[in-house]
Amino acid sequence: xxxKKIVAITDTDFRTTGYFNLAMPxxxxxxxxxxxxxxxxxxxxxxxxxxxxxIIPALDLRECQSIVNNLDQLEQIDVLIVAxxxxxxxxxxxxxxxxxxxxKFKYIGIFPVEADPLSFNWAAGxxxxxxxxxxxxxxxxxxxxxxxPAEHLVIGMDTSMWRPPTEEEKLSLRGAYxxxxxxxxxxxxxxxxxRKNWPIMCxxxxxxxxxxxxxxxxxxxxxxxxxxxxxxxxxxxxxRYGIQNNWIKLERGLPFPALWGLYALSDAYLLLSKAExxxxxTLEAMALGLPVVxxxxxxxxxxxxxxxxxxxxxxxxxxxxFPVCDPFGNAxxxxxxxxxxxxxxxxxxxxxxxxxxxxxxxxxxxxxxxNTILQVHDVLESWDNREDGNNG
Amino acid sequence: xxxMAKRKKGRARNTIINTAGKKSSALLDIIIxxxxxxxxxxxxxxxxxxxxxxxxYNVVIVDNGSPEYTDEFYTRVQTPEITLVRLRQNIGFxxxxxxxxxxxxxPLIFFLNSDVILDSxxxxxxxxxxxxxxxxxxxxxxxxxxxxxxxxLNASIRVPGKIQHIGISLSIHTKPIHHLMGxxxxxPKVNAVKDVFAVTGxxxxxxxxxxxxxxxxxxxxxxxxxxxxxxxxxxxxxxxxNDTTYxxxxxxxxRGIHYTGATAEKYGIPYPLQINHLRFLDRHLQSxxxxxxxxx
Numbered sequence: 001x002x003x004k005k006i007v008a009i010t011d012t013d014f015r016t017t018g019y020f021n022l023a024m025p026x027x028x029x030x031x032x033x034x035x036x037x038x039x040x041x042x043x044x045x046x047x048x049x050x051x052x053x054x055i056i057p058a059l060d061l062r063e064c065q066s067i068v069n070n071l072d073q074l075e076q077i078d079v080l081i082v083a084x085x086x087x088x089x090x091x092x093x094x095x096x097x098x099x100x101x102x103x104k105f106k107y108i109g110i111f112p113v114e115a116d117p118l119s120f121n122w123a124a125g126x127x128x129x130x131x132x133x134x135x136x137x138x139x140x141x142x143x144x145x146x147x148x149p150a151e152h153l154v155i156g157m158d159t160s161m162w163r164p165p166t167e168e169e170k171l172s173l174r175g176a177y178x179x180x181x182x183x184x185x186x187x188x189x190x191x192x193x194x195r196k197n198w199p200i201m202c203x204x205x206x207x208x209x210x211x212x213x214x215x216x217x218x219x220x221x222x223x224x225x226x227x228x229x230x231x232x233x234x235x236x237x238x239x240r241y242g243i244q245n246n247w248i249k250l251e252r253g254l255p256f257p258a259l260w261g262l263y264a265l266s267d268a269y270l271l272l273s274k275a276e277x278x279x280x281x282t283l284e285a286m287a288l289g290l291p292v293v294x295x296x297x298x299x300x301x302x303x304x305x306x307x308x309x310x311x312x313x314x315x316x317x318x319x320x321x322f323p324v325c326d327p328f329g330n331a332x333x334x335x336x337x338x339x340x341x342x343x344x345x346x347x348x349x350x351x352x353x354x355x356x357x358x359x360x361x362x363x364x365x366x367x368x369x370x371n372t373i374l375q376v377h378d379v380l381e382s383w384d385n386r387e388d389g390n391n392g
Numbered sequence: 393x394x395x396m397a398k399r400k401k402g403r404a405r406n407t408i409i410n411t412a413g414k415k416s417s418a419l420l421d422i423i424i425x426x427x428x429x430x431x432x433x434x435x436x437x438x439x440x441x442x443x444x445x446x447x448x449y450n451v452v453i454v455d456n457g458s459p460e461y462t463d464e465f466y467t468r469v470q471t472p473e474i475t476l477v478r479l480r481q482n483i484g485f486x487x488x489x490x491x492x493x494x495x496x497x498x499p500l501i502f503f504l505n506s507d508v509i510l511d512s513x514x515x516x517x518x519x520x521x522x523x524x525x526x527x528x529x530x531x532x533x534x535x536x537x538x539x540x541x542x543x544x545l546n547a548s549i550r551v552p553g554k555i556q557h558i559g560i561s562l563s564i565h566t567k568p569i570h571h572l573m574g575x576x577x578x579x580p581k582v583n584a585v586k587d588v589f590a591v592t593g594x595x596x597x598x599x600x601x602x603x604x605x606x607x608x609x610x611x612x613x614x615x616x617x618x619x620x621x622x623x624x625x626x627x628x629x630x631x632x633x634n635d636t637t638y639x640x641x642x643x644x645x646x647r648g649i650h651y652t653g654a655t656a657e658k659y660g661i662p663y664p665l666q667i668n669h670l671r672f673l674d675r676h677l678q679s680x681x682x683x684x685x686x687x688x
């Protein structure tokens with residue numbers, strides 16, 4: 001195998017994002033296999049790290065493009081790996097076509113398809129990649145409907161870190177947060193954008209609190225961008241849905257021990273987003289043995305079907321006067337039924353239903369990073385020489 | 393004995409030279425420009441003997457018109473190795489360094505900031521690196537101190553014990569940057585740094601031969617900033633032999649503590665960063681190659 005010289009572009013916000021969690025273990029693993037890797041890190045500010053590849057600060061995509069061009073001239077790179085949303089991938093491909101039309105390096109795109117249907121323009125845009133990895137089975141099938149030759153990249157989980165807590169750990173963590181032992185604790189972790197549908201989750205929790213009134217106290221733990229200028233106002237939402245006294249709000253960017261601790265002290269995980277490209281937090285919750293209550297749509301289905309979790313039906317779009325779609329790609333949006341979600345949580349609290357915890361943990365155990373890395377490595381191996389990249 | 397030196401064309405008026413030190417066959421001249429901050433200067437001077445070991449050296453202190461100057465201080469710290477050059481006004485870091493370097497003739501020159509405290513053996517280690525003839529400039533590992541607050545400095549921008557300098561590389565914006573600043577000093581990436589784009593003038597050792605050929609620090613940089621990087625680019629442009637140019641090297645095993653901007657912060661000295669960047673680009677654009685990717 002000839003080690004490849006690889007440049008990667010992805011989001012490198014050290015407060016961690018989905019792409020960050022996906023790219024770092026992957027690139028680290030490829031580095032351990034002998035490939036030389038430079039990452040043009042969007043948002044990277046020079047923070048110390050221990051990965052075995054270089055992260056070069058890049059303010060924006062134009063800087064990333066300059067870094068790629070410079071490295072291609074100085075080092076004659078073999079592969080460019082881009083792990084970003086489809087529209088950004090399209091932008092990068094267009095820049096490459098303009099500035100580097102005769103590129104010798106291959107292009108690997110890694111991205112989610114959040115919702116169906118895949119936009120025709122997006123499908124036409126990504127087909128120029130030399131290799132397309134989509135991070136969910138759902139997204140891969142959607143892409144294949146448009147004859148996009150995509151492969152499902154099964155994203156791994158570090159199951160040595162993401163493990164179920166012991167009962168002692170759970171109680172100890174509750175004590176640390178001041179949460180009584182017998183409270184029913186529900187956790188939600190999601191960014192503060194419309195797709196994550198926080199109002200529905202707050203409405204759901206409001207119904208749960210009412211249903212368990214006098215029976216069991218409820219605590220709702222929420223992790224999000226609390227102070228982001230665009231998006232839901234959490235304090236306002238709490239007051240509007242009457243849950244202000246029941247929830248603990250935390251800013252995203254928590255270090256791993258704190259994040260693990262939040263999952264560990266919870267009884268259930270709630271994510272009623274309108275669409276999900278893969279949902280790392282769902283996998284994390286499953287890894288800790290939590291029952292996950294999520295909208296029955298997109299990538300959530302492949303994680304939670306077969307009773308590995310609880311899939312909440314969505315309201316049909318015929319019930320609206322206008323077609324429900326996402327203006328960013330024209331895909332569908334799925335609005336979960338908050339009453340059904342609340343009923344599921346109440347039954348979980350009462351012990352009337354359970355999920356297939358063993359099956360969920362086995363599903364997670366089957367997702368190992370070494371397999372993810374080998375999937376990409378196999379593609380690199382199949383490209384023995386620095387050949388002409390796909391130019392159209 | 394105090395003598396009045398002949399005023400050279402373009403120099404500040406009334407330059408007083410107080411030559412208490414005797415000439416010697418030293419290997420190294422240590423040039424320390426200073427503007428007040430005698431508290432840190434005293435610590436700096438005290439660290440030199442241990443840092444140099446058995447290396448014969450001279451020290452030239454160029455007092456850059458310090459308003460707080462006292463004969464008492466310099467009498468107290470006086471040693472046979474020290475020569476004091478006292479200027480009546482602050483003529484900036486580059487010019488002060490040039491004046492100091494011109495006072496002696498040793499084959500190696502070491503420019504040292506008065507707020508750098510050297511570790512034991514650090515100078516000796518730098519001198520050892522100059523045994524490699526292709527090396528034109530060497531710098532050292534500098535870390536932030538733990539006691540900045542005691543010296544009235546802002547601790548939030550000086551992370552205690554972390555890297556302040558381990559070489560300078562050129563960013564994608566053609567700006568010299570202190571790569572790996574804030575990293576742990578024992579990190580493998582930090583200690584793997586070797587040949588770099590430039591080193592800081594806070595602790596910069598070079599060959600007098602190269603210094604003369606380039607003409608010293610460019611005094612067009614005024615109060616300072618960019619003169620050290622500009623000098624390093626000049627050295628890099630010079631051919632060592634048919635196959636290679638001179639190297640700029642950083643030696644992680646040579647370590648010091650740098651209080652960083654102690655003078656500027658306390659006395660509000662305005663360094664002309666933007667203007668100096670433009671001057672730097674004007675002089676060196678053709679020589680610049682993006683290289684930060686080698687260290688990150």
